[in-house]
Amino acid sequence: MTADMLLAGIVLLGSSVQWLTGMGFALVAVPALILLLGPAQGVALANCAAGAICLVGLAGGRQRVRPGAMVPLCAAAACTVPAGAWMTRRLPGPVLLLVMGGLVTGAVLLVMRGARVPALRGTKGAVVAGATGGFMNAAAGVGGPPVSLYALNAGWTVREFVPNAMFYGVLVNAFSVAANGVPELSGARWGWVVAAMLLGGLAGRALAARIPERRARLLVLLLALTGGITTVAKGLWGLKGL
Template sequence: MTDGVHLLALAGVLFGAVAQSATGMGFSLLAAPALVLYLGPQQGVATTVVLATLSSALPFLRDGRHARPREVLRLLVPTLLCTPLIALALRGVDTRWLAPAAGAGVVVGVCVLASGVRWKWLRRPQGAVAAGAASALLNVVGGVGGPPIGLYAAHADWEPAVTRGNLHSFFIVQNCATALAVGIALPGPSELVALALGTACGMLLAPRVPTKTLRTAVLAVSLLGGIGLVGGAV
């Protein structure tokens, strides 16, 4: 059973890295549920945020020049302010509730992203604050801070290269801050190999696979992963 869950975790890391390098998001959505199931809530989240940081590092070298610092900062400020406060508030929380909470966050976030819902207020300053704060909460609880930021990006109408550049910039900083808040867990060699292979494949596939197609697959697998995390943790 443990070997099977470990293989599932490695698959999540592999395909998460493919999605992250090709689209700018998706690593935590795919990898976090399986890593939390394999390593437990605290260790799984800590490992996820370290791997998530690494998953954006190499793609950032390719897409970082397209990032818009002002728009990235608009999201980062509330995220960085909320992350340590949320981590402190949750420090005494029974960890048995963290896994299903993370799974529920994934399911809700994926459903919102997939529905195509558009809210005008997300284009306003309070929309960036809400997205950044919600991302901080989900990242601390389950290492899955992507859905609120993805929803914001969908409303921003950024060009594909700008989207990837902004998302990689945001997630590198956010995941570093989250790692400092929840603790740093070094991934094993097998996780690092899966990450490297996935990143290389994603960067090769990025110009060839339509982003919409890959994003649809990411959302579908993420939904199943979130449901499995809730069911496996309760």
């Protein structure tokens, strides 16, 4: 019961920040999920939950999706998802924790810095961002940061970014679930997860009207950074036993 409640709390927090800021479920939830469920199951659950949240969130903004950017982004992601899934199955647990924690930490630092990268502009930039995001999503459950950096370098507003990020999230998570499979959870645990996602959505929408967007995003990134560093530390500790 304690583990189930902890799982629900992680999903609740991730869902809340996703609805609050338009990003962040995977960044916040993945480090805790892989520590609780293990790397493979944690990533698989993150893929399922993030994909479902993006699908619901896309319903109100699909008219603002940019096909010209989404086609190369999603096509490139589809090509690299299998490589990320292969890595997840092959690496030893501690090494995988180290890699996942490093990817989360590095991605957060890049987003916080607001890196301007000439290679992330135009169609070429969409391909680079999509390929990187697809690999990271299947390997570590965090495919959003490369798309965030692409949007930043393309000069998108938040209003433009959110529906396109949701569209990308639906497809890249569907690709990742196809490659990684569905997490092996009991019926009761799935019930906790679904309930937490619903409550998180309600909480996030309620908080969105009260917390400034800039402050909310900073909180998300700080939580994700803490989780990434913790995962790296656990991976380093586990390497001692190899």
